[in-house]
Amino acid sequence: MGLVFLRILEYYPGILFLTTNRVGAIDDAFRSRLHLTLYYPKLVEKQSIKIWKNNIKKLKEVNEHRVSRGQLPIKYDKNEIIKWVELNWENLQWNGRQIRNAFQTAIALAEFKAQSRKSSKRTSQDPPSPDPKSSKPPVLNQDTFLLIAEASNQFNDYLLQTHGQDEEATASRDQMRPANFKMKPTRIKRVESSESDTNSDSSGHSDSGSESDESDDAGPSDSDSGTEKKAKKAKKAKKGKKAKAKKSKDKAEKVKKDEESLGEGEKKKKKKKKSEE
Structure with missing residues (x-):
């Protein structure tokens, strides 16, 4: 599998x-099959509060859906919930999934409390009121989240006494993840670019282009036959001979020119002596 x-x-x-x-x-x-790996550290207070605010915004969609089904919208106070989060963030330190689950549980508890109030009114001796405005909507406040937070902390304490250490220490013991991970400074180096490097790069491209052309002309391919290889070798040898001959010819012409220039210098010296006499 x-x-x-x-x-x-x-x-x-x-x-x-x-x-x-x-x-x-x-x-x-x-x-080795993972193309990109990303590390997500624990949420700081600012990030956590932002997630709480996003979940509160989603309550508008929940209320719109409830109204479309003929139900009363959920009543909530955004400022009260955010202040409660800021006050208890250090003790909670919930991740994104826990915050979302807390909201889902809080909505369910608020609906349950509203239904229990309705059922208690129906069992009373008073006749039921036909006016839907008389029924109270579900209320989402700090008391609802306080109940959820206390249940969560009680379960965490139970696990702590069972394992003898918290979740982070257990994960570190089992070598699943470190308890306190700190990012080390990167050791990857960069190439410092300059004008000389760009010039050398451009000249290198031209040189490599000319060399590749020469190698294409001179170098035999694997698919060539034996006769073609011999012909290419012979051409190469002829080119080498011509180059050597040209070199020696240029050298002889240079020597000749040097001798001529020396002869003219001696002639000038003799003329100078005669004029002085």
Whole structure:
């Protein structure tokens, strides 16, 4: 099963997002197939409050859906909830999933309390009021979230007494993730670009182009036959001979010119002596 998953992961034609908090369980074969890895640190207070505000905004959509079904909208006070979060953030330190679950649980509790109030009115001796305005809407306030937070903390304390250490220490012991991870400064170096480098790069491109042309002209390919190789070798040898002959000819002409210039210098010296006499 693992091999099938790795094969699908390698040849999957789209984008696949994988999240885990057990990074230590990833082996080298799995890691080599990950194109991009991102580390998400714990939420700071500012990020956490932003997630709370986003979930509060979603309550508008929930209320619109409730009204379309003929139900009363949920009553809530945004400022009261945010102040409660700022006051208890250090003790809670919930992640994004826990905040979303807390909102879903809070809405369910608010609806349950509203329904229980209706049922208690129906069982009383007073006749039911036909006016829907008389029924109270679900209320989402700090008391609802306080109840959820206390239940969550009680369960965390139970797990702490069971394992003898908290979740982070257990994960560190099992080599799943470090308890306190600190990012080290990058050791990857950059190439410092300058004008000389750009000039050398441009000249290098031209030189490599000329060399590639010469190699294409002179170098034999694998598909050439034996006769073509011999012909190319002979051409190359002729070119070498011509180059040598040209070199020696240029050298002889230079020597001749030097001798002529020396002879003219001696003639000038003799004329000078005669004129002085």
